[in-house]
Amino acid sequence: MDASTIPVAEWSLSAQTELRFEVEDTDPVTLKLLDGTAEIFGTELPPSQQFSFADGAKVAVFTWHGCRVQLRGRPLHPYVSTDTPMVAYLNAHAALEKMRESVERARDLVGPRVVIVGSKDVGKTTLCRILLGYATRWGRQPVYVDLDCGQNSISVPGCVAALPVDRPADVEEGTFALRAPLVFHYGSASPSENSDLYLALISELARVVRRRFGTFAECRASGCVVNTCGWIDGFGFKAIVHAVMEFDANVVLVLDQERLFSQLKTSLGSSVQVVLLPKSGGVVSRSRSFRNDARMAAVRKYFYGTAKESLYPHSFNVGFDDVLVFKIGQPRVPDSCLPLDAKKDDSATKVVSVALDMDLLHCVCGLSLASGPSEDLARTNVAGFVVVTDVSMEKRTLTLLSPAAHPLPRNCLLISDIRFVDMK
Ligand SMILES: Nc1ncnc2c1ncn2[C@@H]1O[C@H](COP(=O)(O)OP(=O)(O)OP(=O)(O)O)[C@@H](O)[C@H]1O
Ligand SMILES: [Mg+2]
Incomplete structure (x- = not known):
């Protein structure tokens, strides 16, 4: 677009409006704070700096x-709203901050979960x-x-993850700086695909986060x-209750849903504060x-970065004999068909060897940090992700798109049902 034809509009906002x-x-829309103070989803806007928002924002x-x-x-449908839930959200932050203050000096107590x-x-x-933005602006470092697993905001779709946060999210991308993320490969965008594995990974994440609280x-x-x-x-609902138990949560914030609020209050008992908060009328x-497009965009961003900060992934071949490829979980068989000594939940976290063939094409795979298949691949976190961009049955090689150069630091790949076609 010719710069002179780009429409420019000024908006005056009164206090507590958005x-x-x-x-x-x-073409992106750029935003500049001319005077006063403003924030985008908890991140304060510095004055006079231009921020660019791309298609889909x-x-x-x-x-x-x-x-x-x-x-x-x-911009599509710009409007000013005087009706926002921000005061309720700030009050929630203030209550959490009080809890943090009260445990600060006690060595064995943990702040709000x-x-x-x-x-x-x-x-x-x-x-x-x-x-999280408010907490870090108050000098906190929450996890x-x-x-x-469908729209993960820390890593690629198909995983669950934890991240220590020490500064507000990026204004344009909405993501937090990736300082030592802990990522577990789940392998699907839906928790129902392998529900027992999903619950097991919640437990695993909670265990590591607890350990982190013990150390830092x-x-x-x-x-x-x-x-x-x-x-x-x-x-x-079961997964929510499981998460509350495993993270030993003491606060549950329910957005918008009175029925869920009441169900959780009944199920969780008095040791957990369940609070109903209003939804913003702005949520789209x-x-x-x-959502499908957003998933592909998230994988693309993982490898190629953003317009502001490009990344340059590597593409290289690995021989069929240099990698081991696995799927976590196998289809359930009826209990009556199981051997007598088999545990009922074995199938969810069972590590199944996968044949190297054309079915792997475009597959997003987690690169396990396990040093070999003898370790518990289902419960070991991943170093990162690669995509299989070609399979040569003749040469017996896989071509991988990888954020890091050859060679792979480990050799166990975990397949997911998320596919990414690399058009670049
Ligand atoms: N006050 C607001 N004004 C305009 N847009 C908003 C506002 N609040 C949230 N949004 C936008 O609405 C969209 C949905 O919000 P968000 O992703 O937080 O919902 P969610 O409950 O997490 O959705 P999901 O069920 O997919 O996880 C996002 O693109 C977000 O940027
Ligand atoms: Mg969400």
Whole structure:
């Protein structure tokens, strides 16, 4: 677009209002804070700096005291809302901060362990970002845990992960700096695909986060914020309760859903504070195809970075004899068909060897940190991810797209049902 034809608009926001807009244009929309103070989902905007939002972005610029901002480009449906739940969210932060203060000096107590729940598109991930942003602005270092294997905000889809956080999320990308993330490969975008493995990985993440609290005093007092996926019925509810138990959560924030709030209050007992918070009217529902596209965009970003910060992945061949490829979990067989000594839940975390053939094409694979298949591959975290971009049965090689150069640091690959076609 010719710079002179780019529309420019100025917006004046009074205290406690927010400017909402979406981007559905190949050209980005840029935002600049002209005066006053403002924040985007918990991250304060520095004055006069330009921020660029690409196609698909859904943004809210909130101000506590009033501000003026400039938008350049063609935002979709920009409007100012005076009705936001930000005061309720700030109060939630203040209550968590009180808990942190009260455990700060006690060596053996842990700060708030917060689980955020609600159905699809109620703003769970956004609330995590806001609460973590506020906590770090108060000098805290909480652990962010994302149990959403469909739209994971720490690593690629198909995993669950934890990340120590010490600064607010990036304004444009909405992600936190990746300082020593802990990532477990789950292998699917849906918790129902292998529900027992999903529960086992929640337990595993909780165990490591607890260990971290034991080692790092600043994390211990700051506690953790656990994001969940939008499945709240049936197994979804069971997974929420499991997460609350395993993370020993003392606060559950329920967004929008009175029924879920009441169910959790009944199930969790009085040792857990269950709090109902309003959903923001700005939260945008996303279609199934938007979510699929977002998954592919997340994998692309993992390998290629962003327009602002490009990454240059490597592509190399590995021989069939140089890697071992596994799938975690095998289809369940009826109990009556199991050998007498077989444990009922064996199948979920069973490591099954996978044949190297064309079926692996485009498969996103986790690179296990296990030094060999004798270790517990299901419960070992991954170093990162690769994509199989070619399979040569003739040469007996796999071509891998990898963030790091050849050779692979380990040789056990875990397949997922997430496929990424590398068009670059
Ligand atoms: N106040 C707001 N104004 C405008 N957009 C918003 C606002 N709050 C959230 N959004 C946008 O709405 C979308 C959905 O929000 P979010 O991802 O937090 O929901 P979620 O409950 O985590 O969804 P899911 O069920 O997929 O996990 C996001 O793109 C987010 O940027
Ligand atoms: Mg979410």
